Amino acid sequence: MTPRSLPALLIAAALPLHMQSALAQAATGAQVPLIERAKFFGNPTKAGGRLSPDGRWLSWVAPRDGVLNLWVAPLDKPEQARALTNERVRPIRSSFWSPDSKTLLYVNDQGGDENFRLYGVDVATGTQKSYTPFDKTVVQVIGISPKVRDRILVGLNNRDPRFHDVHSLNLATGELTLVLKNEGYGGFRADRDLNLRLASRPNAAGGSDYFRVSDNKVEATPMISVGLEDSQTTAPLGYTADGKTLYWVDARGRDTAALMAQDVASGQMTVVAQDRRADITDGLFDPQTGRVQGYAVNYLKSEPVALDPALKADLEFLVRETKGQFSITSRTEADDKWLVAVDTVTAPAAVHVYDRKARKLSPLYVSRPELVGAPLVPMQAHEIKSRDGLTLVSYLTVPAQAQPDAQGKPRQPVPMVLMVHGGPWARDTYGYDAYHQWLANRGYAVLSVNFRGSTGFGKSFVNAGDLQWGRKMHDDLLDAVQWAVQRGVAQKDKVAIMGGSYGGYATLAGLAFTPKEFACGVDIVGPSNLFTLLGTIPPYWEAFKKQLYRRMGDPGTPEGQALLKERSPLNFAANIERPLLIGQGANDPRVNVAESDQIVDAMKARKIPVTYIVFPDEGHGFARPVNNIAFNAVTENFLAQCLGGRAEPIGSTLKPSTAQVRHGAEFAAGLKEALAAK
Structure with a gap:
């Protein structure tokens, strides 16, 4: 630390904490401009760009009256963009095109409850349809194909909340036709003709059995069985257009998952690509034939690899021209245009249109232009x-x-x-x-x-x-x-x-199990009691439950009960001695709000300081930027109090949010004052 005179120390002590930090950095000559947190966590200017299959349209999500909505424009005239939707509260965060390029499709929930419904918007007329207007139902998109233009396959759990029945959805009329009643299967795969070809079901080993499906009937004997040891690293990817080849990522018989091609008729597996350092988790597939053309290996960084000679020159060009990591996020059916997202770490993500024939990369948009030129590191x-x-x-x-x-x-x-x-x-x-x-x-x-x-x-x-x-x-x-x-x-x-979900659990575990290791913690939607966590998981996770028990501890056995008790931070709340900030969505279906309520109550009973903020319109994380900004405003002032860094004042960020400070405002710097001004 640079020595300072006594008067300087006295002046600093009278200043707010974020000002003290700024003064200290100025004294060392190392001042860096403070970047407004809204530039990191507010709405992006544009995101989620997609090309229509016919190459005529470009879509993205962007703010409309402060809420992310769908926008569309002609690919050759992006300045003619128009909003297609008018969501007023819940942001639309992604979308996908219908095979005929007439409809833009998206899913959204209400208040973070993850009861996702499927919607469609006619690009020409702006007419919007709610395809799955069912309460307490989660839609799954099971099959979408360029060969079948007028319909897709979806899964709905409105009959039995544990399992998704497969339906054919007519995109023009919205009519749903039952294809297969699900009697215990966790997932399905369809081919490019939208015929169901594969069903999966958990097995006693904690893995999955995969069954052939013929004429919408599941065969009795599995064609492939995967044990617990391979369950996180082995899964089907999809069929070629002729239906003769099924691609897999597969770690059976090896450590890292390889990209495999299975001959459907004979069942024979062939290694397409593998890497001893890391799993291959997906591939780049031809939009027309469905044949694999390339893949990426992500060990320390993502490294693209071409398999198809026709793509080798394209990937080499993109590696040379982008000066960073890139991903191909969208392709036309003719495969003549790509959208390429470029990440250079020290600049916000930029999206370009890549013309393969001309071998030309044209800038399209920067997701957060307000961060261009900011002192990113x-x-x-x-x-x-x-x-x-x-x-x-x-x-x-x-x-x-x-x-x-x-x-x-x-x-x-x-x-x-x-x-x-x-x-x-x-x-x-x-x-x-x-x-x-x-x-x-x-x-x-x-x-x-x-x-x-x-x-x-x-x-x-x-x-x-x-x-x-x-x-x-x-x-x-x-x-x-x-x-x-x-x-x-x-x-x-x-x-x-600090962390969310399991990261929130790790935060609680860090403060409860190793109470002197960390100066403070920030838990976002983290479970505190592994018993109650496993007892309140969504019903449609039924197929995943056996694997959870095998990997976490089985609440149905004495050994599992002892393990779960020992690993639950709630049971060691009395050990916590360092400052803790908790953020929770009231509608979280994965980590119930009771997980945070329990540990806060335990700490209150023992008079251990904790600050607890709940958002009544959020679920597993904070989707609305006003809520995310509000929580992060409290977080950075909490961390400044704990670690001595600098912070932008909380200011008026709580006003537009739904934040409810249910306990401990006095333990977080500036929070009481911000609440008084709300």
């Missing part, structure tokens, strides 16, 4: 060793004011936020990350760790997380923090833990 990928020898692929972002070297090591250790991903069967990736950039701008190093149980790194790594919630999975997080401290990145006494 690089991200570094690191391999961190766990205490028992596993390799934890991790991503580090260090604030510019810390003057880091090329590997992200600052001149002096700084406060750090450990960001824990949800799932836990998911992964962190390299690229622009709003939370990393926001927190780094506030003066913190940010570390995201792919702890054991994360997906993408082979089945051994996934399975190493079985029955390890709050134990070895948590040890991996502690080992990564120790790495950051020993490397000179983080100050040992100034590390916060």
Whole structure:
């Protein structure tokens, strides 16, 4: 720390915390402009671009009166854009085109309840249809094909909430015709003629059995059985247009998932591509034939690989011209135009139109132009060793004011936020990350760790997380923090833990199981009691339940009950001694609001400080930007109080939100004052 005179210290002590931090940074000559949090978490200018199959139209989501809606424009005249929908509250976050290019389709729920309904908008007339107007029903899109223009296949669980019956949906009339009554299957695959060809069902081993479907009848004997060890790394991808080949990602007989082609007639499997470092999780398929043309391997970063010689030159051109990671997000049926999203980490995502014939890349839009030229910082990928020898692929972002070297090591250790991903069967990736950039701008190093149980790194790594919630999975997080401290990145006494869903659980576990390791925690929709979590999962997760029990602990056995009790932070709430902020959606169907209520009540009873904010119109996370901005406003002031970084004042951000501070406003800096002004 740079020495300061006594008068300077006295002046700083009289200032608000965010001003104290700014003064300290100014004194070291390392001031970096504060980026408004709304630029990170407000509505994007445009997002979710899609090309219509016939190549005539371009669609995207963009704000209309402050809420994300669907927009459409001629591809050659994007300036003639017009809004197609008029949602007033719940944002539309993605869409897809009907095969005939006449209708733009999307799903949306109400208040985050995840009872998703399917809607369609006629591009020519603007007429909107609600295709699945059923209460307490979740729609699934099972089949959509360029060969069948007038209908798609959807799954509906309005008869039995546990299982989705398959229906044919006429897009012009909205008529639903039952194709198959589901008597216990978890999923279906259709071919390009929209004939059901494959059904899956959980088996006693905690994996899945896959059955052939013929004339809408499921055969009695499975054609493939997958055990628990392969259940997260083996799944069908889709059929070729002639129906003769079924592609899979498949880890049976190997560690990392390979891209496989199965001859449907003989059942023979052929390896198309594999990589010892990471799973291949998908492919790039020809829009007409359905044949695989390429894939990507994502270990430290995503690396595209061409299989079809016709695409090799295109991918090489994009690698050369984009100067960053890119993804092909949309293709026309003729495959002459692509939409390409480019991520350079230190700039907001940009979308281009790629003309394959002319080999020309034309800028289309920048998702957040207000961040162009902002002081965004690089991200570094690191391999961190766990205490028992596993390799934890991790991503580090260090604030510019810390003057880091090329590997992200600052001149002096700084406060750090450990960001824990949800799932836990998911992964962190390299690229622009709003939370990393926001927190780094506030003066913190940010570390995201792919702890054991994360997906993408082979089945051994996934399975190493079985029955390890709050134990070895948590040890991996502690080992990564120790790495950051020993490397000179983080100050040992100034590390916060933060995350959503499983990341919220990890936050609670960190404060309850290792109460002196973290300076504070931010839990977003995290479960506190694994018994009640497993007892309140959505009914349509029925097919996934056996796998959950095998990987977390079986509440139906004495051993499982003891394990779940031991791994539930609620039972150790009395150990918590560091500041805690909790955010929860009242309508969350995955992590019920009772999960947060329980641990807050336990802490209140013991007079342990906790700040608790509930959003009555949100579910598993905060979809409405006004709510996300409000919670993050509280979060950054809470972290500034805990870690000493800087913060933009909460100000009036609570007013447009639905935030209900149910407990502990006095424990979060500036929150009482913001509530008084609301």
